[in-house]
Amino acid sequence: MSGSNTWVELDGTSVVRKVLDGRANTVELDIAGPSGRISGVALRLYDASARQWSIHYAPLDAGAFTPPLFGRFEHGRGEFHGADSLGGRSIFVRFVIACATSDTCRFEQSYSDDGGRHWEVNWIATDTRLPEDR
Template structure:
């Protein structure tokens, strides 16, 4: 059922939830280094309202022929807690329906990384988080999830294409990250 697969893609996508991480955190950098190396302001450029053009692969990681569904709408990004967090309000519509979602992004200073957690407003469920950060203007975030009961890897990529344009892509892997299939593409333009 394409609607269910779209829901799974959407839930895994926009932000990929915040699951607990075990292990010891890296030590905090010295105060002098924190200001220069701290990633807590990595998303400052995105604060504001954006026009979103969305393409979603109807049946990711399947033998079905590729069918891309299209949606348009808005994305509003609001800062929280001195910009150490932000919330993304996502509302798009297309011929196959509407996607309303939230993405909660939290900066983890001990690990110098962000967690992105997606919430589908239709059912209120959190998707497993993806974790990562930015390097040379490209954000890459990785996590684990399930699709139709099978374990998959999730990659979420953000490419800033100037002050008023950005591209977001989600991809799934069913072979541990050896190969990836892109299933979600969003191009945002600042309004």
């Protein structure tokens, strides 16, 4: 929420594991670059009755989950929303997942402090599946 156009590049891994017959998955994130290291874990749960997913993320340095995001996939694109806080201010979070192929997905996170009228992108990641024999 700074209005900055400066980006930092990080490199690392996201390890996704399917659990509960695919109705949930976990993600281990470990990335680093000149600005430092980010490590955390996500739990994604599918609610079949609501036909939506929830995303729960915990940065390892905080030791607790952030408020969940809720959403669904339509036409190969997932969009998830939730409320959070940043520097003592209430914000909305939007997280978009779009997969160009079954092996490459783009993730984009944005924040809004005006009720969702304007969004500032603060995270863009491209994940590429590694071959199984690695």
